Amino acid sequence: MRLSTRDLFAILTFVAVISWCAGRVGFDNPQFWIAAVISFVLAAFFIRWSGYRDGRTAALLAVTFFTGFCTLPFSLLASFFSALLLVLAILIGAAAKITSTRVRCGIAMVCVSAAFVLATSYGNADFNRIAELRELFPIESLENRLAYEGKQPSTEAVIGMTPAMNAKLTEDEQIFQQRDWRTVHLRQIHDREYEQFVRASGFGISRLGPPRKETIEVSPLRDIDFANAALNDEQDGWISWHAGDILNAESPIDKVHDASRIDFLDPEGYGNILAPRTKVVRFVPHAFHHHPLARSKERPKWSIDRIELVSLLKFDGPRVYVLDHLPRMDQLSSNTAPTRELNEFEASALEKLRLQEDLVVQSEGAEYQMLGSLRAAKQCLDCHNVQRGELLGAFSYRLTLAEDDSEHEGELAAKDIETNE
Structure with a gap:
């Protein structure tokens, strides 16, 4: 299959979306790349096997769903969303009888991109709450409050x-x-x-809920x-x-x-x-x-x-x-x-x-x-x-x-x- 200009544009767009997500999360975040590997492997299986009309489509459907479900307890929402969207794509592809490899590649990239954007947005929503708390609870100076104590440590014998x-x-x-x-x-x-x-x-693998105003305010x-x-x-x-x-x-x-x-x-x-x-x-x-x-x-x-x-x-x-x-x-x-x-x-x-x-x-x-x-x-x-x-x-x-x-x-x-x- 020879790549057209449209294909190259689609690939570059996919890479740009994943890079944007990595930049928001952190390029050195290992969980991000674990989720990426799982999602890319699921996408590769989708591209390879979803065009068949025999029992392998049902097997692919089961494996994809099971893999995504297993990542959910570890809070790998990106790979879970990828699996969920790919399952939906498998069902639609089977009904529409999509056999084109180029089309299946496009569907896989759209599914994985959408999943990663959703997972990144989930984290951004939590960060926005943190940003609001930063404004409510700013950094304050102690120097004026304790100026009467002086700068040198106490020399009083204990x-x-x-x-x-x-x-x-x-x-x-x-x-x-x-x-x-x-x-x-x-x-x-x-x-x-x-x-x-x-x-x-x-x-992430497992996370506590972020701080809330109710737990900080007194x-x-x-x-x-x-x-x-x-x-x-x-x-x-x-x-x-x-x-x-x-x-x-x-x-x-x-x-x-x-x-x-x-x-x-x-x-x-x-x-x-x-x-x-x-x-x-x-x-x-x-x-x-x-x-x-x-x-x-x-x-x-x-x-x-x-x-x-x-x-x-x-x-x-x-x-x-x-x-x-x-x-x-x-x-x-x-x-x-x-x-x-x-x-x-x-x-x-x-x-x-x-x-x-x-x-x-x-x-x-x-x-x-x-x-x-x-x-x-x-x-x-x-x-x-x-x-x-x-x-x-x-x-x-x-x-x-x-x-x-x-x-x-x-x-x-x-x-x-x-x-x-």
């Missing part, structure tokens, strides 16, 4: 942590690592390799009163709020700080750190998302009068932020945020936190004061110029124990309590 302190910090780090799906999704939408991965959705921060409040259905929607699981009706007093620390630091809010202390995607300022006792079955047992954040990095000396609700860092970033000096208990307790304590508790009757540490976990080092275990800040608590429970304070406090009676 006293060797006790085994209990190190175990607590390690536990926090494990919680943060387990709750990083939002970070993973934010990393994916700005990753060029993942972009190519998404573009090749029609040619509920807006809100002011939460010090007064105890139960969760309602709407408030319980914060995707990561597992801090409340730390508390139950019999929890000792130090568990209030554990729940507060995890909720305030919130691993889901870290976002994606593209460059340490420089660039981040969708960081959520540290804040309380629910009241620390919101899930406690016996909220009346304790009342929280105040929880205040002690800043150790921003000012020349320790300062306590003063708000009329639970702390929110987005409200404390300006230099005009109200602060106060440490009281006598806080100053004394802070020295103990710098040594070998994580929580200091003092009581006077049913009135409790606590100072709990906020130490730098390994995840914090991406933003803060500090060492692991170094104090980033602290929470100062004022709590009241219900009179009916005050006689059981020894059972409720997990640590030695200083009394001022």
